[in-house]
Amino acid sequence: MKPTARRAQNRKTLTRFWQRTLQAARAFPIAAKFTPTDSGLDLLAVHDVTFNGYGGQPIRGWMLLPRATKAALPCVVKYIGYGGGRSLPADHLLWPSAGYACLVMDTRGQGGAWSPGDTPDHEPEGGNPQHPGFMTRGVLHPDTYYYRRVFTDAVRAVEAARAFELVDPARVAVTGGSQGGGIALAVAGLLPDIAAALPDVPFLCHYRVATELTDSNPYAEIANYCRIHRDKVETVFDTLQYFDGVNFAARARCPALFSAGLMDDVCPPRTVYAAYNHYAGSKRMQLWSYNRHEGGAVHQEMEKVRYLAAHWA
16 A cells, blocks of 8 residues: 555544543533632632543543633633643643643543543453553553543543533633643544634654654653553554554644754654644744743743733634
């Protein structure tokens, strides 16, 4: 088979897989609950969020917005970096301070590495032996792979945000750093009507090349698994193509602001550029020449604020 025909076949296979996955998830009502909570942040309205994600399983989150809001606002859905959870509302002040609603999605099974989380990975699938962490959980088949559940949760998080009465459903953007950036890319590729995507130093892109470029975790989890399970290498990377930010980027159409740290040894810039170069919508890259995986940090946050202000002006 010629390379162009193979790529077309792969795109169709990925499309069918994700159509089937999201259809199964949407068989469950979103059942989004927004419970007002006293966060001590007097200028913000904060809600403890629960909605149904993959398999109808409950996913936690926060919804934050300016307290005086009476009209529907644009919303930024925020995804968290690898190992972190939704933490406390005080960790998510940027977007409500800029005048937007912000839904923060807890990441199932995570929240024990650097910020607390409250959502277990309920799914018993993916019981193969795995390297410690999440990168090889269920990696021997796309149906059982951990990120099938996470990316489905992330799409449902957008649907939950749109169900909130003070969110304008036509103006929902997605963002996140590292793992959160990879999740944002996936959602941009899976939901054609996202308003904008802002992935920072995105993880989960160009997996095979990433494992050859860096020995840093989390990509090293995949390399270590393949080192032990020598006969499963091609199976692993066949699975990972269904979850590669490069493939999601090729499906995305909304405007996007990327960022990369040119000295990043966790998510090497070559892998970020692979997704950026395949991105099908209008796009801009913000580079941080002397930075590693922290990227632009607060400087990049302000770039994103300016970007969305101009986009929604």
